[in-house]
Amino acid sequence: MNAFQWTLDARDGNARAGTFTTPHGVLKTPVFAPVGTQATVKSLTPAQVEELGAQMVLANTYHLFLRPGEALIAELGGLHEFMRWNKPILTDSGGFQVFSLTDTRKIDEDGVTFKSHIDGSMKRLSPEISIQIQEKLGADIIMAFDECAVPTDYEYSRLAMRRTHSWARRCLDAKRRDDQALFGIVQGGVFSDLRAESAREISEMGFPGHAIGGLSVGESKADMYCTITEVNRILPEDKPRYLMGVGTPEDLIEGVRRGVDIFDCVLPTRLARHNSAMTMRGRLNLMNAGFARDERPIDPDCGCYTCRQFSRAYLRHLVNAKEMLAATLLSIHNLYTLVHLTEQMRQAIVEGNFEQFAQNSLAQLGNKE
């Protein structure tokens, strides 16, 4: 019995429209998953996240391990029940966050010891511990514990990649639940030879899905897109591909164009909390006094609750008055923008005109207001 199934519904060039079946429902890809770091998509109720069209949310193992703890979440019925999200959930492995704590973590071959950012206590994550935590959280898709290196440091990237491969095998060995799909992660920085080696090794391990990690962390766009192309040339067609932590409209289009199926990113909700609206014509900063009397919605072409209801002038007032509703309404808009973009890309792929859609959208994105 396999709870997971990947079906390729259509292809157009390298772009794919697929269906991934999980215990909590089906993902129609390409799909963008809003990030709910601490078991909440910041400032939104699950009802609002569902209403804007999200099919899946991501939660962070690092954060939930530290607070409230995976044992408590398991005791309360798991993450779906805890946060009341009944569709698919993906948890990361905690690796990315732990390796970001550059000054307060120590790596060894077995795992990582680090200082909690909450209470300063020493904690430990390893491939086995990460899988145990993720099994207690109970997401549908869980991730291998990997090491994300500085992407432009060759020697470090090589060592981190090797460690990532060894840890990936240990994650497979540690995994017990068969109602969770464990995805392997390709590392290797911006170096073609390392990425090719990593894509080959990870592909051979038999994961039901693959992720491209370590991108959108400071490298150039050209390096990022090139790396995606090279990795996806090697990753098998018959498994879903997840580009981790990537979430601008441009990057989603360029990712899908290169065969990516799944995306997540904190950017839309983070920008929202910094008064910035993402649109398919570029970003608007709602602090701008120029919007004070602007009766138009953020984006006249957008169908989200925020754009159907509110003027830029009202949003500018909320931002100016430091009202929490600003973050909520901008989060709804920004997430809808990316979710709707993935829906449009899926349709374009099915209809066989993805390249036209991509070129038009990218051209429009270049025309900032």
Place this chain on the structure above:
Amino acid sequence: MNAFQWTLDARDGNARAGTFTTPHGVLKTPVFAPVGTQATVKSLTPAQVEELGAQMVLANTYHLFLRPGEALIAELGGLHEFMRWNKPILTDSGGFQVFSLTDTRKIDEDGVTFKSHIDGSMKRLSPEISIQIQEKLGADIIMAFDECAVPTDYEYSRLAMRRTHSWARRCLDAKRRDDQALFGIVQGGVFSDLRAESAREISEMGFPGHAIGGLSVGESKADMYCTITEVNRILPEDKPRYLMGVGTPEDLIEGVRRGVDIFDCVLPTRLARHNSAMTMRGRLNLMNAGFARDERPIDPDCGCYTCRQFSRAYLRHLVNAKEMLAATLLSIHNLYTLVHLTEQMRQAIVEGNFEQFAQNSLAQLGNKE
């Protein structure tokens, strides 16, 4: 032509169930109005405010006068259109806020000069200016510009009351729009003779509704309830009565028991932002570590979105992790609690068992967890 109509649907003792018709729909009383100080009920979308059952919201003239300014709101179609609330709105006069600025305001017979808390500039409000601002904002119910004194200072209360009466007449003279109902406000602190004098004078001026101001500002509960009783003995039966700024479950019950029809208060949303849940069995502080593993909703008898979906353990996690969703979910719950209480009181009045309902509810409120 009169846009406003008050019908008494039922009486039970002094408690009343009425219907007040406004240009933006009908209020079924008793009614509790959530406060949207800056043209937003803090942390909630209008859709959420509507879903929890609110019939009317209150907005603050003082805040909107300073930011974004009544001219801008008028230019954008008025407050209903600006904040996208299509049901009745009530604006206060700005008086209460201005008189609270004890160190930075100067009162004369004509009005008040004060320092803006936003940019320190000097501003002025008077009966005429307040009405002009409220006419530009365009609420359904607008309030006379009154002076709220320290309620236990007799001499000040007397002077403030006299000024309130003179200003009430000027507000009536200044009013131009006939699609707004201007309510007069009874003042007089906790002094029976002043309150009686004020209730008589204000009643004689021909307002379509009356408010009791200057309560819940530091006086004892006994003084507050006694004052309500005395004032409502004099205020005419055939006009709605609004008790300003009052909003605990106990005070709503005691108010309705004494013939009050309309309430507003910042308390439910303010408590929510301070992690506190109002229930008909007392308050819960969700910071409490005792809730860490508590699978129950805030109130098992409550039908709000928060209680239908989330455990105390999840809310405690959100509070602990300083997530904005905590304020949203607690605001929904607290507002629902008061709105639902007014609905239950209305039903009890219609069914002729209000006193029983009041006594049971007050007894239950005494039994804190």
